[in-house]
Amino acid sequence: MRQLSILAAVLLAAAPAGAKDLLVTIAKPGNLYVFDAAARELVKDCPLEVEMSPAVIQMSPDGTVAYALVNRWEDVIGVNIETCERVFYAAQSEADIKRRSIASLAVSPDGAEVYTIRNPVKHHSDRYEVMEPEFAVFDTSSGTEAQPVRTYPAPRRSTVMQTGDDGTVYVGGHDIYAIDPASGAVSVKIPNASWEREKYSPPDVLAFWPVGKQNDEFMLMYTAAVFADDAMTEIADFVWGFSSVDLESGETTLQDFASLEVLMFSGVRDPNAENLLYGVYTQLSKHDVETRELIKRVDLPHTYYVINISSDGRELYVGGTNDDIGVYDAETLERIGEMLVPSGGDMGTATMQIVQAE
Template structure:
């Protein structure tokens, strides 16, 4: 029997439509990954409910996705837990200390090829049977994930806990702490991009707490963080695509731990005791609302920019409408936490 030509045409049209929908990310689905004490809780952004908890026995200081989103690395200071995002299972635990060397990790990111971790570390060594400790200067450690070994380490200034990879420049990292530095991964040399503590006259000294990196794999690649000086509130902006740094002066003074840029790059959302919406072009406050759950540390946006997640700090995450800043719901968590990230599965 010959195939019906109209059926063949219909199948071809349906196939084309399905391929178009897939290519445009129509089947993409957002989740919030919230590593709280003793468990990673995964939230479905369609229903704003917890759909899975992955247990561990630890407290997580920070976390980072691999650029392809296949792995989520949870920094527990003395070790790093590895989550497979396809199965949402804990598949490995990376430990760095030994009997003669204690390594504490205070900041973490993943190389562009996903093969290495870059970690801001404190390392203390001792010799066998000698009651004396040798505290090394703070180190930026390059760790080979497959080989499970440290391959390079460079001394860095104290209090730098946020390494940032540059998407199109695998030879450099940006380090944020008491200042903002660019580190050459081939030579270990640093150059100042912006002074925070060590400013140049007539600039004011600046204060900025940089613990959270609210971006998501595949987003616009722009990191925004608040800082304070004698003039008030500002935001430094690092474009991870170009490696360039710029600043935006806020028109009003709000207290904020962290901030995020909307997918359309029009608004900054910042958080501490209020949720603040700021015009990216002018620095003017569009709207601010007090948080009903009190102080919160960080924020995450859905990929369409319609909802913003605030928290955690205590055992909950609040969900707001980005247009109105209306509180939509509060999601209870199993414990307190410090970090969360939105991840889109395709």
């Protein structure tokens, strides 16, 4: 986990010595919020002056800048979470061409570049012309009128992205792709809809929240039907599984871990015990993916879209849909606290990211 160098002096001067987690999210009316996760305290409230949705968030490697998709998928904003200063802004549309990025946002390992996949549509007087998607590369030092420094053709239906330690950008879409941001070369890292698994239907994947950095992985959960016969006429089971890319090594995993008993919108694995996977929607579930055992499941007070985990793996944070971030003990799944965004502003589909401050 990369750590912050100066947030302690700016935000947490009164806190005890040692590293601690900050939780970063965005909520209505359009503010970025930074919480001291352990203390359950709001330590920074930054007005963004944008339409907050969808608030897909990625952090700079040093944890000081939050980049987010805002204005209904259209623009990318970068905000220094220590000072609330807007340090980056890319308005992606122009005149008769509208460009939307559907959850696709990533930052290079050195923090020098921001990546997104844009879906352009040209507005003619009598029709809309759907154009080819493009992988756009921005220089993070470009300021608040940033334009791409490079663009390349990109796979259609691309959503959430994450960057490996070697600079490769992994993209969730029809398949899980690997993109070289220097050349634009695209390859299939993990077959997804095009997998060839005997007696399996194509998978269904909800890929929207870029979490998992604590575990150094890019993970997408899937559901699929498993058939009893080669003719695929009789269903034996519906399963949950996950596809994962190790962001350090580039190694991949494709694995079923449970029968489909409940819906889960997002999931995260324990950074210190990769066999433990937690998923959330109307319940909070804890799975052992090695034994395919459901360890525990608890009902939640309402639906939560997104989950994240503390750096030490001891606490779980569930958010989205409302103004409360529920805190749960990762061992027992007991609710042990909550954090509230001010003025009842709900988070909608916003990402929650965890960074460490010393």
